[in-house]
Amino acid sequence: MTTQEETVASTTHPAEPAPSTTGRSPGGLRTASWDRIRDLFALDRNSVHLNTGTVGAMPHEVLEVNDRVTREWTGGLMNVYPPAMYTEHRANIARSFGVDQDEMVICHSATEGVARVIHGLDLAEGDEVLTTTHECYSVLSNFNLLRNRHGLTVRTVTPPSGPDVRAEEIVELFERRITPRTKVLAFAGVTLFTGTMMPIRDLCELAHRHGLTTVIDGALLPGMLDCDFRSYGADFISCSGAKFQCGPLGTGLLYVRNKVHPQHNPLPLPTFWPIISTWYPMIGSPPPRTTTSVESCNMGDYLQSAGSANIARGAALARACELWDEIGRDRIERRVRDLAEHARSRLVEAFGWNSLYSPSADPRLRSPLIAFHPFRDRADAWNIKKFVEFVDRLEHEHRIWIRWTEFDVPGSPHQHYAARLCTHLFNDTAEIDRAVATMAGLARELS
Ligand SMILES: Cc1ncc(COP(=O)(O)O)c(C=O)c1O
The missing domain is CATH 3.90.1150.10 (Aspartate Aminotransferase, domain 1)
Incomplete structure (x- = not known):
């Protein structure tokens, strides 16, 4: 018979990273040929996959983790809540993107992440949001919902397209549309329709000059770029786990700025309501948001705790991220x-x-x-x-x-x-x- 302590201990075990199934020596993938790396993927050699912007291809190891962890947690009468916080996975993934565990959430998709941000912002009737017509439907529909529900104004710019567009044109376009009522600047890191790599840092600096909260739809960023989320200077970056990061469908990453590093973003942390949370206090309020580089609460935990979660998918996404670190972002x-x-x-x-x-x-x-x-x-x-x-x-x-x-x-x-x-x-x-x-x-x- 197992004691309660043993049961709790066993509940934290299965979702931890599994030993590598390929027997590679550490650093082995760093120098592996691209041909060998292609063999990591469950991708038929006769098909040409040029649509990762819609969905990536999972590596075999990621599929294996998904399958193994699903089996381990099926019908085991184990407490599923602690591993659903993905504490260790979040710390590792956060490190890969230059941020901390309390700023990183494993969520369901870029859409879910951005919806939780948009509906968690402290916006009221008369406030304006500035975004583009080239955003994903998930961004525009959620802002439109806020418009209908709370009377916000959603202003859009249409980014220029064509081979000769320059970054300054885009920044100026946004700048011209900022008004005294603008509160939020929202844009995709890479747009899905024309594949424009937006001048992220320049747009965030524009937002800093005007005191605006920045929401980046980063669906396409992880797995494509060697990103340092903090240095972009944004408040929120919502990402897909299943596109360039090649994790399972139904995975995403959400970065929420939770401390102030003035060299990256000198603005105070915006008021933010972490909707869908079982960890947010049930009585009273969380501590006031920090004004320094030390967090006053774990915002990542508030957002991560959303009841039971797909432990296998989170572990598989974490494995995909590890593989990227091994190859070298x-x-x-x-x-x-x-x-x-x-x-x-x-x-x-x-x-x-x-x-x-x-x-x-x-x-x-x-x-x-x-x-x-x-x-x-x-x-x-x-x-x-x-x-x-x-x-x-x-x-x-x-x-x-x-x-x-x-x-x-x-x-x-x-x-x-x-x-x-x-x-x-x-x-x-x-x-x-x-x-x-x-x-x-x-x-x-x-x-
Ligand atoms: C720029 C952009 N944002 C958001 C999404 C939605 O991503 P997800 O399926 O992870 O919600 C997509 C999907 O193609 C996208 O390209």
Whole structure:
């Protein structure tokens, strides 16, 4: 018979990181070839996955952790609440992104994270939020809900698109729309429609100058960039775990600034209500928010404690993050960007410089997501049927996976459709060449 103490001890065990199943020596992946790294992924060698911006591919080890931890916690009559706080995983993941455990939450998705931020902000009727028309639906719908519910004003700017856009244009666009009532600046780190790498630090500094709270939709950032969340200077960054980070679907990361480092963000911490929390005090109030670099409460714990959680998925996401640390996040960022520049030059050869919707001349705005117009006639930018056929035939006839996007273009009476590809560490130059050549042939046929 087990004692209560033994039961509690055993409850903390299964979700801890498992020993590596590959028997690699520490640091082994740091120097492994990209070909060997590709074998880590549960990705069929005959398919060309150029759509990580929608969903990544899980490494085999991540799948194994998900499966093992699910089995360990099924029907075991164990206390599931302590591991659902993911204390150790959050500390490790936070370190990888340059922040602390009390600022990091493992959540369900970028959408869930950003909704919990938007509805936790201390906003009232008459306050204004400034964002863009190029945000994900999850951001715009939640702000619109606040508008309907509390009478906020949601102002939007439409970021310029095209290869020659410069970072200053974007910052100036935002600056012109700030009013004395603006309280929040919200934007994607990388936009999903045109793959614009927003000038994150410059926009956060703009927000600091105007005393604004910054909410970044960072869905596409982790796993793509070697990010230092604190140095961006934002208050909140909500991320997907299942895109470039290649964790399981239904995982996300949420960074919540919980202490003041004036060199990164000199503003006081915003008032924030951590909605959906079983750890928030049941009586009375939490301590006032800190004004120093030492936290006054664990905001991450307030947000993390949301009842029972999918312990297996959290552990699997933590394993994906560990793998990235083993390979080297700096190395991965270089790889992803090199492949993107290879793809960009192939796309320009095939379709021309002006086919690009993604900013390309200004290196500060380049990301590995590239949106382009593949057809001869520019008027086809309004032809949804052609884009659907283009993407479907690539997938079904050639096993090449990209997507189409749809977005506002300044001065255009209609939204434009574009094809979008993105590169990740498991791609290689040969498959990109083959994919672009196939796209060029198919576009000619459809033009
Ligand atoms: C920029 C951006 N934000 C948010 C999301 C939603 O992500 P999630 O599925 O993790 O909620 C997406 C999905 O493609 C995205 O690209």
